[in-house]
Amino acid sequence: MSRRQIKDSVVVITGASSGIGKQLAIQLSAQGARIVANARRADRLEELKNAIENNGGQLKIIVGDVTESDTRQRIVSETVNEFGGIDILVNNAGVGAIGNFSEASEERLRKIMEVNFFALTEMTRVAIPHLLKSSKQPMIVNISSVLGHRAVPLKSEYCASKFAVHGFSDSLRAELSKQNIDVLLVSPSTTASEFFDSVLEDASGKNPKLGTPMSPEQVAAKTIKAMKRGKHEIILSAGGKSLVWLDRFCPPLANYLMKKHAQ
Ligand SMILES: NC(=O)c1ccc[n+]([C@@H]2O[C@H](COP(=O)([O-])OP(=O)(O)OC[C@H]3O[C@@H](n4cnc5c(N)ncnc54)[C@H](OP(=O)(O)O)[C@@H]3O)[C@@H](O)[C@H]2O)c1
Numbered sequence: 001m002s003r004r005q006i007k008d009s010v011v012v013i014t015g016a017s018s019g020i021g022k023q024l025a026i027q028l029s030a031q032g033a034r035i036v037a038n039a040r041r042a043d044r045l046e047e048l049k050n051a052i053e054n055n056g057g058q059l060k061i062i063v064g065d066v067t068e069s070d071t072r073q074r075i076v077s078e079t080v081n082e083f084g085g086i087d088i089l090v091n092n093a094g095v096g097a098i099g100n101f102s103e104a105s106e107e108r109l110r111k112i113m114e115v116n117f118f119a120l121t122e123m124t125r126v127a128i129p130h131l132l133k134s135s136k137q138p139m140i141v142n143i144s145s146v147l148g149h150r151a152v153p154l155k156s157e158y159c160a161s162k163f164a165v166h167g168f169s170d171s172l173r174a175e176l177s178k179q180n181i182d183v184l185l186v187s188p189s190t191t192a193s194e195f196f197d198s199v200l201e202d203a204s205g206k207n208p209k210l211g212t213p214m215s216p217e218q219v220a221a222k223t224i225k226a227m228k229r230g231k232h233e234i235i236l237s238a239g240g241k242s243l244v245w246l247d248r249f250c251p252p253l254a255n256y257l258m259k260k261h262a263q
Pocket of ligand 1: 014015016017018019020021038039040041042044064065066067092093094095115143144145146187188189190191192193194195196198216
């Protein structure tokens with residue numbers, strides 16, 4: 001049973017120049033959504049716009065750093081000017097870093113929290129007044145991580161940022177339920193995107209990828225399915241579900257395995 005029609009919806013996606021965000025733009029556009037794509041790399045967004053328009057879709061580019069208030073204001077005002085409103089906000093932009101917390105800088109922690117958490121919450125704040133006016137079952141989609149359910153070593157700042165997104169999403173879902181805005185928390189496992197090429201720092205000397213990665217196409221397809229069904233939360237891989245299950249039902253074993261992984 002479908003709770004939400006994608007066709008003709010106006011969807012804002014942060015971090016749409018590569019990976020999961022780009023695939024969400026392509027697949028949502030193929031289903032008839034009008035897309036607003038934000039990221040810092042203008043050339044990548046132009047390529048995406050051309051690809052989408054060649055397939056008969058509509059995409060508006062907003063280049064800018066989503067950690068800046070001005071960018072977030074422009075995303076909202078230019079979307080409303082172009083398409084008349086916002087139906088769905090996808091907070092997808094994210095960055096990571098790898099390495100022990102004790103050897104890292106305050107700057108690394110603050111940068112990750114700025115992109116993964118503060119930009120997401122403040123983007124949400126400026127979008128809510130427009131989502132409230134939507135007649136198409138409005139929704140906020142927060143792309144988090146399975147590491148927002150169970151933390152692992154060498155990614156302490158990233159895990160903390162995604163736990164923050166998890167808590168924020170649960171609280172917001174309850175607050176906005178009376179106003180009929182849905183909140184979906186998406187928790188992918190390792191995904192074969194450019195994410196690991198653009199980590200702020202990799203001081204681990206270890207391969208950070210755990211398990212067989214999913215493709216951004218698969219993550220986007222599962223996310224859109226959950227959006228249509230009005231789900232609250234999805235954990236995308238069997239490995240991710242097992243990790244969360246292990247952490248809930250046998251924390252000592254989960255902690256033991258994490259200690260081994262840190263060595
Ligand atoms: N890849 C994984 O294994 C994995 C697993 C679980 C969760 N996730 C989450 O999935 C989301 C998407 O990541 P991905 O795997 O698709 O990685 P990706 O290919 O590196 O995409 C990240 C996107 O975020 C954008 N971005 C980064 N900083 C930004 C900023 N300050 N302002 C605006 N845009 C910014 C990047 O664009 P520009 O560089 O052009 O700005 C890019 O479009 C992230 O939230 C990530 O934490 C990823």
